[in-house]
Amino acid sequence: MDNVVEQKKMKNTMKKRTRQSIFITIGPVYTWMTLFLTVPLLLIVVISFMQRGLYGGIVYEPTIKNYVxxxxxxxxxxxGTSLIIAIGTTILCLLIAYPFSYFLVKVSNKYRNILMLLIIIPFWTNSLVRVYAWIVLLRSEGVINTILLNVKFIDEPIKMLYSYGAIFLGMIYTLLPFMILPLYSSIEKLDVALLEAADDLGASTWQTFRHVTLPLTIPGIIAGSLLVFIPSLGYFFIPDLMGGGKHMIIGNLIKNQFLTARNWPFGSALALILILITLGFVMIYLKLVGGDKDDMGVM
Amino acid sequence: MKKIGAVILLITMCLGLIGSTSGCKKEETRELNFFNWTEYMPQELIDKFQKETGIKVNYSTYSSNEEMYAKVTAAPGVYDMVVATDYMVDIMVKQSMLEEINKDNIAKIGNYGAAYMDQSFDPGNVYTLPYMAGSVLMVYNKTMIDKPIETYADFWDESLKDNTVVLDDQRAIIGMALKKLGYSINETDEAILALAVEELKTLKRNIKAFDSDSPKSLLISGEVAAGYVWSAEAVLAQNENSNLVVVIPEEGTYLFQDNFAIPKGAKNKDEAEAFINFMLDPENGKVFSESRPYSNPNAAVLELLSEDMKNNKAVYPPDSFFEVSEFVLDLGETTLVYDEMWTKFKQE
Structure with missing residues (x-):
């Protein structure tokens, strides 16, 4: 009898202990996320249904006119423009990153590490600074034009900066690693035996790629596309700096609502729509790969 | 658990100790929490002020009036002094967010030039005193252009296709179109604004880039043949590249005047006033003007400046210029119309 009571007591303290440790380990993260993610998000939702005050404040009278x-x-x-830039960036990143990741898997260990390092190192520098570096390279009196002019390859400077081409270049340059890393982890997992089997059964290289490699790396493709697509919707500084600010994309529009128009409710409505679009794509991803979030885990 | 508890206790005790010692110090030294635009104050002057007065300056910066306004509203009493532009002074005064300035504390107030005082946004300078002023001016590169730019219409000329830089600022650019048509930059009549939209459509063809941060670099490098930029940027660009010519538009332009203001609830009002007085010293004003070519409202500085600087019409324009130029005003609900015009303009 005594034994049973003792055991029960122990169980209870154990339970208490685990609950305590759960509270200690997860508690801070939860508090943090609630305070700095959930609360602000809810605030955006609430503000998006309010009205703009005379001096840009918020008047708490419900309305749906921000959505209308x-x-x-x-x-x-x-x-539309934002989506075109984002989709274009994603497709181009995929076309560049896929062969590269494939090569990365095939190459010997020594080179792979060097190549990986080369992809990661630029991350250590702020992306804004790297975009400025591109401006120095591309402008009319920039490094590239000066060299080409000096070797008499061209007669007058090529206009490279402040165009759609420059925007895409900046976007792809900044976001390419986000495509390469999930693709690499996906291709690396590929079972060589399957490729050998396809080869044994007489499949051509293209057929093997089309029917074996590609379907098996779909999770990586989708994860990479998502990681590129979502930030490219919001990276307003690249169209601003490399496109000369001539194109309005969602990011700029939201920024203007908060700063120049002082229309926080409308800005919040825009931000919320952007969040919903992003969520939509994440849902599609989860559906397509059946909830396997591992491939999102970069490496 | 006990060990962890002990460690935490020790840490909090240490923190308490640090807190209390710095707390004691605070009472001894006088402080000034100064909130200013980025790149708008030579460090040299802050150091000098600290040395002369023993007042410690806690300097922080912002990059737009709206950012300053949001922070001052959110945290009253944190900032002892801010620098607000004309229209923002108007808004802050209307919302009674500012303290009256005690002019007895500002012995050198007489140094201010009359042109900068008693402005429409603060008649009688009850709440503010001038900091710096400037305007938006046209600049062109004489080696890249056939005929010189004199009026706004010249800026619209087809020969400048894809060859200009303008500020990424809706009030400045919509204002430019309105001035070209002969209207006020604060126009609220929607029929007239519709005319401005048509003007903007043609202007877009000539714009290579929008840049508010450093439009001078495109002008200096010859990336563009002309620009419509802040006057200080225009002068700095001209100093770097002698082929650049600064044009003061005869139709008038966008004027701005930044002003010292003390937010309600400021804890160190006397220190703030001491700083304003410090800036009115001709020698200190000179240090500012030599590195940043804004129009210095401190008239006593003018005598100390070089002939070149003093006679530079882009920095110290003739009186006729002020008659046709305007400050931007807060437009209330029409702000939204301007924002729509701007989105459309960028989108086309």
């Missing part, structure tokens, strides 16, 4: 205003074709076009 979004239907304006002008704002649709802003979303």
């Amino acid at each position: 205003a979004l239907i304006d074709p002008m704002y649709m076009k802003v979303f």
